[in-house]
Amino acid sequence: MTLFKKILKWTGIVVGSIFIILVIVRAFHFYNLDKTNAQVAKIHATDLYVSNTINIKNFSFNPSILITKIGEKITWVNNDNISHTITSDLKGSFDSGTLISGQSFSFTLTKTGSTKYHCSIHPTMTGEIIVPN
Numbered sequence: 001m002t003l004f005k006k007i008l009k010w011t012g013i014v015v016g017s018i019f020i021i022l023v024i025v026r027a028f029h030f031y032n033l034d035k036t037n038a039q040v041a042k043i044h045a046t047d048l049y050v051s052n053t054i055n056i057k058n059f060s061f062n063p064s065i066l067i068t069k070i071g072e073k074i075t076w077v078n079n080d081n082i083s084h085t086i087t088s089d090l091k092g093s094f095d096s097g098t099l100i101s102g103q104s105f106s107f108t109l110t111k112t113g114s115t116k117y118h119c120s121i122h123p124t125m126t127g128e129i130i131v132p133n
């Protein structure tokens with residue numbers, strides 16, 4: 001075998017291997033995408049328009065992600081024995097101020113998209129409201 005043929009043979013093997021790897025990676029990507037889409041569909045099916053009430057309990061917002069419609073009134077109820085706030089991550093948007101145990105706060109979103117919020121007393125407490133287009 002001439003050197004040229006050897007080079008040609010090995011180039012073929014390398015290129016072929018890369019191609020096979022790319023096909024596998026791509027197939028795996030689409031498989032994962034399908035799984036993600038299925039999970040999103042599940043979130044929509046369980047959370048969409050079911051309730052616009054967010055229960056604050058054990059230092060968390062439940063549900064932590066609420067998918068709702070534009071113009072719906074969202075109400076947070078503090079069912080913890082400690083004070084919390086519902087504060088939009090976007091400065092100048094909503095802020096409940098200190099909500100003592102048993103108190104509630106309502107807000108109506110008038111724009112589509114994602115709105116993230118947190119408790120200003122306990123910054124690890126976070127939540128999100130999604131209004132699909």
Ligand SMILES: [Cu+2]
Binds near residue numbers: 083119120125
């Ligand atoms: Cu809090």
